[in-house]
Amino acid sequence: MRGLLLALCLAVFVVPAFADEAKADAQDKPEIPEAQSFSTDHTLKLGGETIRYTAVAGETYLRDAKDEPTASIFSVSYVRDGVSDPRNRPVTFVFNGGPGSASLWLHMGAFGPKQVVTPSDATDVGSPPYNVRDNQNSLLDVTDLVFIDPVGTGYSRPLGENDGKAFYGVNEDAESIAEFIRLWITENGRWNSPKYLAGESYGTTRAAALTEKLQGGWNGIGLNGVILISAILDFQTGEFGPGNDTAHIAYFPSEAAIAWYQGKVDKTKWNGDFNAFVQDARTYAIDTLAPALIRGSTLGAVREAEIASEMSAYLGVSAEWIKQAKLRVDPTRFRKELLRREGYTVGRFDGRYKGVDSEGTADSPENDPSGYGMDVAYVAALNDYLTRDLKVDFTRAYKVLTGEPGSQWNWSMNDSGWPEYVNVTPWLGKGMRENKDLRVMLASGWYDLATPFFGAEMALHKNGVVLDRVQFDYYDAGHMMYLAEQDGRKLSNDVRAFIRAGQ
CATH class of the missing domain: 3.40.50.1820 (Alpha/Beta hydrolase fold, catalytic domain)
Structure with a gap:
């Protein structure tokens, strides 16, 4: 009997304690309003x-x-x-x-x-x-x-x-x-x-x-x-991590298209035909640039210089700059370099946009003019x-x-x-x-x-x-x-x- 009374007494004290804890937990949960x-x-x-x-x-x-x-x-x-x-x-x-x-x-x-x-x-x-x-x-x-x-x-x-x-x-x-x-x-x-x-x-x-x-x-x-x-x-195709040349191949035609738009390409070479130019840029990326990047340091200095010169005709930046980049033209640096001498950067989301940085020696733009522009x-x-x-x-x-x-x-x-x-x-x-x-x-x-x-x-x-x-x-x-x-x-x-x- 004494054991039963003790158990009942414990129940009296323990059950309210659990109830209080449950109530506290419910109060601690963030209130969720009705959907509107x-x-x-x-x-x-x-x-x-x-x-x-x-x-x-x-x-x-x-x-x-x-x-x-x-x-x-x-x-x-x-x-x-x-x-x-x-x-x-x-x-x-x-x-x-x-x-x-x-x-x-x-x-x-x-x-x-x-x-x-x-x-x-x-x-x-x-x-x-x-x-x-x-x-x-x-x-x-x-x-x-x-x-x-x-x-x-x-x-x-x-x-x-x-x-x-x-x-x-x-x-x-x-x-x-x-x-x-x-x-x-x-x-x-x-x-x-x-x-x-x-x-x-x-x-x-x-x-x-x-x-x-x-x-x-x-x-x-x-x-x-x-x-x-x-x-x-x-x-x-979009990550410029060390050793990933796929992104450089994927970006080359877009960089070329922006160079054309910004007037940095000799359009007479393609009779002013933008679509023909872009198709050539695609072909060049696959047939010439990709094998060259795969060759890496075995390409040879003479061939590297030749390709840098060819790329310059598409991208509107100097062959020497491309050569120094080991033929890997990072789009962020390209946005700064393309119109550097004119005092502009070009947009990331839209290369038609031009921006003005506070100074011109950096290797990347301060911001994206095609973002803050709209x-x-x-x-x-x-x-x-x-x-x-x-x-x-x-x-x-x-x-x-x-x-x-x-x-x-x-x-x-x-x-x-x-x-x-x-x-x-x-x-x-x-x-x-x-x-x-x-x-x-x-x-x-x-x-x-x-x-x-x-x-x-x-x-x-x-x-x-x-x-x-x-x-x-x-x-x-x-x-x-x-x-x-x-x-x-x-x-x-x-x-x-x-x-x-x-x-």
């Missing part, structure tokens, strides 16, 4: 047709196996009104890159219903106010649009006790966006609609990874098309549009490109432990081979030193990609080709034709 959504109705006159559509700017919560929210993904959806059969209405999921960039660039520059106006001649946008107009390049006539901000960008964020690392990585990012897409098509009744992915920059890496995350396995979501804008698929207009336009037109009532900052996700990015694609370059192109090739209707569009700017066109071509020309279902389009601008009005129009027309061809 803002819906507005609009019209857009596009191509002589008045399109009525509903815009929904809101949060979608990702959840774990216990149904606890882990992250909020903010998106802006544009869905055309009056569509009787969603099977005949495509939906396109759109995102930018970084990693760590929000989707404002494609949203406000290329495909959304509103567009911020930037100078087509590669001069900077100056100070506000900036002109925002109805976008005649919007794709709402052929597809509904969903602009996605991955976790850590825009208004999207981890929730509860989760940090961003669970979503920052090649696989982690693709899995979270795939789950968002599954939720969106479920909530909107669009499982049987044609589906497209449109990504820019690292967004093309994400799009290729998504072909595997969405279509792979028995719970797959079929895709109709993947739109790659300024693509980076195989990172060996970004403030996009940031102002997007924030103004969200709050005034779409009635989004958030006071927290819209994160454009903070660097937080990218600095913590998990670049590993598997658990092998071996060092490797990220290459998502095999996933894209697999997706095409396993889906006979899946098509790919590559849109590249000639003057892009962030994701060069030849690097994307090199990746797509192998890795099991079905080339007869790849559409190649090129633009007389850089990374964000839609900064130039005529090229933004061409991009829109090319994408529109790509989507219509799949109907």
Whole structure:
């Protein structure tokens, strides 16, 4: 009896203690607010047709196996009104890159219903106010649009006790966006609609990874098309690590194109034909530069001098400078060297842009004139549009490109432990081979030193990609080709034709 009483007494004291601890734990957990959504109705006159559509700017919560929210993904959806059969209405999921960039660039520059106006001649946008107009390049006539901000960008964020690392990585990012897409098509009744992915920059890496995350396995979501804008698929073509000559081969034609644009090439040698010049630069990179770089120090001084002179004719910088670089023209140094004597640097995202540094002896530019020359207009336009037109009532900052996700990015694609370059192109090739209707569009700017066109071509020309279902389009601008009005129009027309061809 005394033992029973002791046990009962212990229960009296212990149970409340556990209850207090549970209560304290519950109080320590961050409070998760309800997801918010803002819906507005609009019209857009596009191509002589008045399109009525509903815009929904809101949060979608990702959840774990216990149904606890882990992250909020903010998106802006544009869905055309009056569509009787969603099977005949495509939906396109759109995102930018970084990693760590929000989707404002494609949203406000290329495909959304509103567009911020930037100078087509590669001069900077100056100070506000900036002109925002109805976008005649919007794709709402052929597809509904969903602009996605991955976790850590825009208004999207981890929730509860989760940090961003669970979503920052090649696989982690693709899995979270795939789950968002599954939720969106479920909530909107669009499982049987044609589906497209449109990504820019690292967004093309994400799009290729998504072909595997969405279509792979028995719970797959079929895709109709993947739109790659300024693509980076195989990172060996873009990483300038010691001993990696692939990147130098990939960048050579883009450096040559910029030299042509900036007037540093004798155009009479090619009868003023830019396309012939670029094709020659491609051929030279493969047939002459690549073997020379492979030879390394066995090339010989005489042959090295000959190649340096030949490269100078393409790149517009001195043969001696190229020779001193051991025929490996780093794009960052090239941006400083090309117009050094004129007192300018050239842009990374767009080699048409010129900047002025505080002094001229450095080996790299202070900043990217094609970045600071336009970004403030996009940031102002997007924030103004969200709050005034779409009635989004958030006071927290819209994160454009903070660097937080990218600095913590998990670049590993598997658990092998071996060092490797990220290459998502095999996933894209697999997706095409396993889906006979899946098509790919590559849109590249000639003057892009962030994701060069030849690097994307090199990746797509192998890795099991079905080339007869790849559409190649090129633009007389850089990374964000839609900064130039005529090229933004061409991009829109090319994408529109790509989507219509799949109907």
